[in-house]
Amino acid sequence: MSMMDPITMATQLATFDVQPFQQRYQLQADKYQSQLSALGKVETALREFRTVIDKMNSATASVIKNTATLSQEGNFTANVDASALNGSYQIFVEQVATAHQVSTGMPAGTTADTQIPTTGTLDFTLNGEAMSIDLSTVDTDGDGTATLTELAAAINNDSTNPGINATLVRANGETHFMLSSTDTGVANTINVSASGTGQAWFEDAFTNLTDISTPQDAKIWLGAQGSGLALTSSSNTFSDVITGVDITVTKAQAAGEQPVGLTIGADQEATKEQLNAFIDAYNNLVSTIDGLTGSGSEDQQRGVLASDPTVRSVESQLSNLLRTQYNGKSLMEVGLSINREGKLELDTERFEAAQANGSSSLEAMFNGDGNLFDSLDQAIDPFLKFSNGLFKTRKDALQQNISRIDDKQATLERKYQMSYDRYLAQFTQMNSLMTQMNQTGSLFA
Known part of the structure; x- marks a missing residue:
């Protein structure tokens, strides 16, 4: 009697037991993975479309140039x-x-390390706002003295500073203590006085100011x-x-x-460039959706998302908004229309004529609350929300389906192993019996 290979037989029979389930699970997993990938493509195209809209729809930007x-x-x-x-x-x-800039009347020989009084105040007013520097707080290094360098820092870093910069300027061996307004105009004239210091030279320095730049x-x-x-x-x-x-x-x-x-x-060229970017982004979105939702034919495979209501809803809502009137006019009246393929086309001559006749009324169609870009953005938002958007919900559901199939395939792997072990034991025992029979038969040969 011929012998059988237990491993080969166990592998074949165990595979036969689980193969139908493996094939079904793999088909399901491939389907869900294809849908997940396709939804990602549509979502990307939709985000790119919204990005183009947002670039032309803000407080500082519009489609019309x-x-x-x-x-x-x-x-x-x-x-x-x-x-x-x-x-x-x-x-x-x-x-x-011009901004106001003054040089204080510091005495000759002043340096950055010249000590200043540590009592009294230095008071400023600028354009109706006040700042008071307590000279007892100017010493920041704790050495018991205060210097012009520390005073400049105290002025510049004060939380109530109304817009005054203090700097030390060195010229011809002299150090000058300068004050400058950060804003231009007569209203930003610097007024300053020192009091309670007990040192006349210091108080006189802020009384005797020299205009370096007069405010106007x-x-x-x-x-x-x-x-x-x-x-x-x-x-x-x-x-x-x-x-x-x-x-x-x-x-x-x-x-x-x-x-x-x-x-x-x-600026017709700049406007047309922006409008073409909008058209290209929309048409790319339509092409992406149509390529993934086609019903199929003899020459074309059925789209992965052919029966997906979420994706079809995107195209339907945006298309309806593009056919709506804004500021009392339809987009077709100004040269922007949807063709038979559902894509946007631009009649350049009609659009340029509309812009020449009134760019502000044309801009009001595209920009502003309730108009085209605002309406499109509001329609897109529910689909693209990061936490609970419709695309995220759909993708999460597909990912859960894939995870469940992964669990089933793991269970199937265990079933295969159990079948394999059982068949291996059976065929190993059968081979052992056949070996014994062959040996017994050889005694009577």
């Missing part, structure tokens, strides 16, 4: 936002704003100097003097010079 052109550079710059109206202006810069407000004229509209600002930036335009002056003009021309107009 305007531009400012100057007839002469060097006197001021202009920053324009989407609310700026097309137009031409004449601006004359009479003076720029910026002044411009809308129109020619002397005959236009005069405007002043404590800083060098005039915000919203012209709707949607911030003017920052940098250099005063000489009396009699012609004002600088400022022309505000639509």
Whole structure:
């Protein structure tokens, strides 16, 4: 009688016992893993779409871009936002704003280590705010004396400092104690006095101040100097003097010079670049969803997420919002439409015409509470919340299914091992019996 290999037979039969379950579990695990991966792709595309929206929808950013052109550079710059109206202006810069800077009247021979009184106060006022330095607290190294270096540090580090910097400046062998306002304008004039110190030289130093830089407000004229509209600002930036335009002056003009021309107009290329980024991000999202939710055909495999309601809901909600009217107009009226494939297309000529006719009304369609970008962001938010978003919930459920299958496969491994051990024992015993029979038979041969 021929012998059998117990290991081979035990392996084959144990595998036969668990193989149908292994195949079913693997098919289920592959399905769940494919869905998990596909949901991740849709989520990534949706996050990228929202990122593009957020970049164009903030207090300082919008989809519409305007531009400012100057007839002469060097006197001021202009920053324009989407609310700026097309137009031409004449601006004359009479003076720029400056900060107050003074040198205190310290006696000759003053150095950084010159000792100052440790009694009395040094009082400051600036633009209606006050700061008082108690000279008994200036000594920070605990050596019993206070120096000008320690005084400068005490002023600069005081929690009530209204905007005054103290510095020590060395020039021609002399050390000068300087005070500077951090802000420009007449309102930020430094006022200081020392009292109760018992030392006249110190109190006189803060009485006898020398202006290094006199504080002044910026002044411009809308129109020619002397005959236009005069405007002043404590800083060098005039915000919203012209709707949607911030003017920052940098250099005063000489009396009699012609004002600088400022022309505000639509920046169509920059706007179109932003709008195309929005279109590309949306179309990428649609392509991703369509590629994973297709119903299938003879030539195309059924999408992994073909029956997933969460993903279909994303596309449906966003598509509906793109067909809604904003600021009394539909997107199609300004050149933005959805084609038969569900993707966005831009009619450049129609959009440029709409921008030329009124960039502020066009911007109001896209930006602001309740308008396009805000509506899209609100629709997207429930899907992408980190703690309880719909995508996270769906992915967590799939991951739990995969974990359960892993548990079943672990159980199956144990079942296989038990079957293998049983079959191995049986065939080993059978081989032993066959060996004994063969040996007995050989006695009668």
